[in-house]
Amino acid sequence: MSNLQVSIYRYNPETDSAPYMQEFQVDTKGRDVMVLDVLHMMKEEDSGLAFRRSCREGVCGSDGMNMNGKNGLACITPLSDVVKNNKLTLRPLPGLPVIRDMVVDMGLFYKQYERIQPYLQNDTPEPAIERLQSPEERDKLDGLYECILCACCSTSCPSFWWNPEKFVGPAGLLQSYRFLADSRDTATSERLSNLEDPFSVFRCRGIMNCVAVCPKGLNPTRAIGKIREMLLADAT
Amino acid sequence: MVTNITSFGRSGLSDWLMQRVSAVVLAVYTVFIVAYLLFNPDLDYYAWTALFDQTWMRIFSLLAFISVAAHAWIGLWTVTTDYLKSTRLRVGAQTLIILAIFVYLVWGIQILWGA
Numbered sequence: 001m002s003n004l005q006v007s008i009y010r011y012n013p014e015t016d017s018a019p020y021m022q023e024f025q026v027d028t029k030g031r032d033v034m035v036l037d038v039l040h041m042m043k044e045e046d047s048g049l050a051f052r053r054s055c056r057e058g059v060c061g062s063d064g065m066n067m068n069g070k071n072g073l074a075c076i077t078p079l080s081d082v083v084k085n086n087k088l089t090l091r092p093l094p095g096l097p098v099i100r101d102m103v104v105d106m107g108l109f110y111k112q113y114e115r116i117q118p119y120l121q122n123d124t125p126e127p128a129i130e131r132l133q134s135p136e137e138r139d140k141l142d143g144l145y146e147c148i149l150c151a152c153c154s155t156s157c158p159s160f161w162w163n164p165e166k167f168v169g170p171a172g173l174l175q176s177y178r179f180l181a182d183s184r185d186t187a188t189s190e191r192l193s194n195l196e197d198p199f200s201v202f203r204c205r206g207i208m209n210c211v212a213v214c215p216k217g218l219n220p221t222r223a224i225g226k227i228r229e230m231l232l233a234d235a236t
Numbered sequence: 237m238v239t240n241i242t243s244f245g246r247s248g249l250s251d252w253l254m255q256r257v258s259a260v261v262l263a264v265y266t267v268f269i270v271a272y273l274l275f276n277p278d279l280d281y282y283a284w285t286a287l288f289d290q291t292w293m294r295i296f297s298l299l300a301f302i303s304v305a306a307h308a309w310i311g312l313w314t315v316t317t318d319y320l321k322s323t324r325l326r327v328g329a330q331t332l333i334i335l336a337i338f339v340y341l342v343w344g345i346q347i348l349w350g351a
Contacts, residue, residue: 158318162318162319197239198238198240198243198247198248198314200248202251202252203248203314231249232249232253235249236253
């Protein structure tokens with residue numbers, strides 16, 4: 001079996017005047033390993049190659065990247081899912097500034113996450129033990145709380161590419177709805193009034209790239225639809 | 237909250253609702269006109285003016301014109317804010333678009349009630 005041909009984005013702003021693609025021949029010994037394993041094999045050849053990784057099992061969300069044109073987590077993406085004609089092209093998440101090689105500056109992504117106030121707000125007196133929820137109320141948070149903020153969805157969204165400082169993006173909006181839907185949160189109307197402008201939520205055009213790439217199988221488009229329903233119910 | 241002053245209703249929610257309502261009006265108007273043309277294969281000038289002489293048809297047409305105006309403004313405003321990053325270019329394009337929409341709207345009203 002021939003070696004896997006990998007083409008990877010390289011850019012070191014201290015030494016390179018422009019980004020370039022570097023070619024690697026990786027011997028996977030015929031095994032269907034994860035893309036992250038291939039990255040490690042390349043790093044053995046060229047220790048200067050920079051990428052983020054931590055848990056290597058799809059929980060930390062560090063190694064989101066663009067693999068043969070589709071965003072995903074390198075650690076839980078087997079070669080058989082992405083490799084075509086024995087070729088693999090790896091690029092950093094699209095739309096965010098590159099710090100070095102596959103490492104991007106997530107500042108804008110986190111700024112939008114911070115903007116939706118991702119924490120419970122409750123102005124009623126604290127109960128003696130804890131704020132209780134019924135099982136039905138808790139069920140509403142399923143499909144929302146699982147997000148690991150890997151940024152695969154937001155960086156595959158053209159609306160986020162064009163207006164990353166104004167459009168919250170699918171990841172932020174999924175978390176926004178997570179707190180709007182929480183029975184223990186009492187800041188619903190303040191949260192909604194921060195979202196009714198033409199950009200924050202409504203720049204979503206519903207193309208569902210976010211749903212197509214989410215490594216956790218979540219559905220930000222549905223959450224955005226629910227936010228729109230809440231805004232409409234609140235304002236009409 | 238992101239502020240804006242050139243969008244149609246100054247609010248994403250109202251623009252979004254207006255875009256959908258105007259789309260429904262335009263769909264109904266299109267179906268009506270296409271059906272009318274299909275059911276009147278030998279249409280002449282007199283039948284066409286007779287249709288537009290009726291008040292309900294003028295109101296229906298005006299509603300469709302206003303819907304086109306709102307729909308085009310909201311849609312093209314979105315396109316300009318996505319793709320035109322230079323403020324001068326963007327505001328210039330938005331001004332031209334709004335001006336054209338205004339001209340078409342007044343022209344449409346003149347055609348409906350002028351004859």
